[in-house]
Amino acid sequence: MSADRTLVMIPTYNEAENVERIYRALTATGLDIDCLFVDDNSPDGTGRIIDRLVAESSRVFALHREGKMGVGAAHQAGIAWAYAQGYRRLVTMDCDFTHDPARIAAFLAASDRADIVIGSRFLDPGSLEEWVWYRKLLTHAAHLLTQIVLGLPYDGSGAFRVYRLDRIPPRVFGLVQDRGYSFFWESLYIFWINRFSIEQIPISLAARTYGHSKMQLRDIGIGLCRLGTMFWRRLSDKRSLLLQANAAEAGRVNSAAEWDAYWQSGSSPKSPGWYDVIARFYRYRIIQPSLDRFVAAWFRRQSRLLHAGCGSGEVDGGVLAYAKVTALDISPAALERYRGHHRDAAELINGSILDIPAPDHSFDGVYSLGVLEHLSRDEIARALKEFRRVLTPGGRVLLFWPPVLGLSVIALHVIHFLRAHLLGKRDRLHPDEPSLIRSRREAEGYLGEAGLKLVDYAFGPRDLFTYAVIIGEKPIGLDAAPGHPQPAARPQ
Numbered sequence: 001m002s003a004d005r006t007l008v009m010i011p012t013y014n015e016a017e018n019v020e021r022i023y024r025a026l027t028a029t030g031l032d033i034d035c036l037f038v039d040d041n042s043p044d045g046t047g048r049i050i051d052r053l054v055a056e057s058s059r060v061f062a063l064h065r066e067g068k069m070g071v072g073a074a075h076q077a078g079i080a081w082a083y084a085q086g087y088r089r090l091v092t093m094d095c096d097f098t099h100d101p102a103r104i105a106a107f108l109a110a111s112d113r114a115d116i117v118i119g120s121r122f123l124d125p126g127s128l129e130e131w132v133w134y135r136k137l138l139t140h141a142a143h144l145l146t147q148i149v150l151g152l153p154y155d156g157s158g159a160f161r162v163y164r165l166d167r168i169p170p171r172v173f174g175l176v177q178d179r180g181y182s183f184f185w186e187s188l189y190i191f192w193i194n195r196f197s198i199e200q201i202p203i204s205l206a207a208r209t210y211g212h213s214k215m216q217l218r219d220i221g222i223g224l225c226r227l228g229t230m231f232w233r234r235l236s237d238k239r240s241l242l243l244q245a246n247a248a249e250a251g252r253v254n255s256a257a258e259w260d261a262y263w264q265s266g267s268s269p270k271s272p273g274w275y276d277v278i279a280r281f282y283r284y285r286i287i288q289p290s291l292d293r294f295v296a297a298w299f300r301r302q303s304r305l306l307h308a309g310c311g312s313g314e315v316d317g318g319v320l321a322y323a324k325v326t327a328l329d330i331s332p333a334a335l336e337r338y339r340g341h342h343r344d345a346a347e348l349i350n351g352s353i354l355d356i357p358a359p360d361h362s363f364d365g366v367y368s369l370g371v372l373e374h375l376s377r378d379e380i381a382r383a384l385k386e387f388r389r390v391l392t393p394g395g396r397v398l399l400f401w402p403p404v405l406g407l408s409v410i411a412l413h414v415i416h417f418l419r420a421h422l423l424g425k426r427d428r429l430h431p432d433e434p435s436l437i438r439s440r441r442e443a444e445g446y447l448g449e450a451g452l453k454l455v456d457y458a459f460g461p462r463d464l465f466t467y468a469v470i471i472g473e474k475p476i477g478l479d480a481a482p483g484h485p486q487p488a489a490r491p492q
Helices: 019-028 046-056 071-085 101-110 133-150 170-175 183-193 217-236 246-250 256-264 273-298 317-322 332-342 377-390 407-423 440-449
Strands: 006-012 033-039 060-064 089-092 116-120 161-164 198-202 304-308 324-329 347-350 363-369 391-401 453-458 468-473
Touching (some): 006 071, 019 033, 033 046, 046 060, 060 071, 071 089, 071 170, 089 101, 116 183, 170 183, 256 332, 273 317, 273 363, 273 468, 377 391, 377 440, 440 453, 440 468
Parallel strands (some): 006 033, 006 089, 033 060, 116 198, 304 324, 304 363, 324 347, 363 391
Antiparallel strands (some): 391 468, 453 468
């Protein structure tokens, strides 16, 4: 079997009147494709027809399951089989001719440009004209709900797709939990937030010619529950929807080149003027006073402080007057912006917070503003261990970390939704934030894993509930170095 071959996977249940017809239509396309039928022990004899087709052609395969286990589970079984056999592309479609085999060639052409290609019923205004009114209503309602609740900008409930299996790691499908009809929008949402490329091509669906819909009212109720569950996971545990190492493995985020491009472009090249005004007010009137207050509360004057992931350093004016600051960032463009704001008031270092270019015990404190939420869990652990390494015994970390239910996080969700649905603008005004903090307990866990002790956690009205402010401390006596005085307790 050639790894370049394409597999068409079709789940079946009581499709005896369709299964041979769809196979003949597939062969009539003239495409170089194999075909896999995943049958859930159909009582109408579908499985026997499939077995006859398997005996007839070496390019037809069958997976027989014990019973009706759900269309999503059937897709998962077929996808796993395709990976095991080494296929490069996988086409999924229905057996009832609502998906036209003649359109597969266009899907495959689009898959040269995208990781996932989906057939959209909403790009062509007349695509559902032949459908009965209640099927139109269900289809449009499902599309609207996934847009509003999840922000998903694609037709998420359709099964006519192409997956580039050579570009998608198998474990991404392991993040999809639903085994029913919600598999389709849930899987697409997970692909989207993990930043796989998605392309839509228009399809027109004829009225169901053969067979009958197998969706029941119970499936609709389950779908609504799944949508609510996914919305909650999006707010409270988005990290569970992400490939934990995809930043390191795929190079999609947090590279020096990406952040340099971000700062060179002005950090928000497509942002409207009003957004910049609000952001500037937020930085100077909310974040800077809060930063100055916490620095004065937890560090002595003239302490040696590392600003880890400093960016342009717009809010550092008060800290520079209070302490000796070293500003570290992975982006040279960010450091140039920092110098433009503060001239030579701080030492500037180009480097990563995951591998800080400084000796052990170099700083009395490390502070970081809105950085850790852009990292994966593994990267956060590495960064905190680096913070501990460069701290003197008794040194402290000060972390401004946006929480899941922070006012600024919620406001940005609303802004992005309104821009997408009212203005048609789907670009994001800031980098992705896969690791928003959820609780004091989670912060304590992160710090504990890095050998730091949580000494304070603040989330309150003084900064309008926009940041969780976390104070951690390196225990005295841990990795102690000679010649470094032991810091006193919290300065008053």
